[in-house]
Amino acid sequence: xxxxxxxxxxxxxxxxxxxxxxxxxxxxxxxxxxxxxxxxxxxxxxxxxxxxxxxxxxxxxxxxxxxxxxxxxxxxxxxxxxxxxxxxxxxxxxxxxxxxxxxxxxxxxxxxxxxxxxxxxxxxxxxxxxxxxxxxxxxxxxxxxxxxxxxxxxxxxxxxxxxxxxxxxxxxxxxxxxxxxxxxxxxxxxxxxxxxxxx
Numbered sequence: 001x002x003x004x005x006x007x008x009x010x011x012x013x014x015x016x017x018x019x020x021x022x023x024x025x026x027x028x029x030x031x032x033x034x035x036x037x038x039x040x041x042x043x044x045x046x047x048x049x050x051x052x053x054x055x056x057x058x059x060x061x062x063x064x065x066x067x068x069x070x071x072x073x074x075x076x077x078x079x080x081x082x083x084x085x086x087x088x089x090x091x092x093x094x095x096x097x098x099x100x101x102x103x104x105x106x107x108x109x110x111x112x113x114x115x116x117x118x119x120x121x122x123x124x125x126x127x128x129x130x131x132x133x134x135x136x137x138x139x140x141x142x143x144x145x146x147x148x149x150x151x152x153x154x155x156x157x158x159x160x161x162x163x164x165x166x167x168x169x170x171x172x173x174x175x176x177x178x179x180x181x182x183x184x185x186x187x188x189x190x191x192x193x194x195x196x197x198x199x
Contacts, residue, residue, distance in 0.1 A: 040144035094190030125149035140198035152185035
């Protein structure tokens with residue numbers, strides 16, 4: 001099942017920037033084959049571009065409050081479409097959640113925590129991704145994650161430290177348990193996440 005929306009426009013930075021390099025860990029298992037990586041990258045790119053298109057349109061037509069509603073209602077369908085198109089599960093998750101339905105599993109949490117460490121050490125978050133094939137519930141499963149950085153504009157309008165009071169009230173109405181505030185440009189907002197039975 002594709003993950004539901006967790007934020008507003010933080011993924012706008014995903015489309016631009018340098019080509020990613022696969023994150024390396026000294027204890028990491030062998031990386032998946034090129035076909036799996038290509039499919040995962042294509043799925044996350046499709047999801048990112050579709051969400052960007054919808055959110056930019058909402059921002060132009062009604063501003064951040066409109067975009068919050070669009071993100072909440074349309075993003076799950078976009079993720080489901082991308083999953084169906086590519087034959088895998090694709091969605092988004094975060095360490096600081098807006099929507100609790102997007103809570104990371106242990107693998108996702110560990111990868112994002114590693115992304116945070118790499119960003120703190122100077123890595124460009126646009127370039128961060130990680131993939132492996134692992135055993136889960138008696139099956140070999142391909143897992144892939146791509147970092148979503150926080151861009152200064154327009155992400156901080158909804159995720160920064162100075163969210164406008166009317167927008168903050170709307171976010172709290174839609175997401176009573178919201179944690180996704182206090183970000184600065186360049187922080188890890190979250191990650192695209194892909195899961196597929198290993199080939």
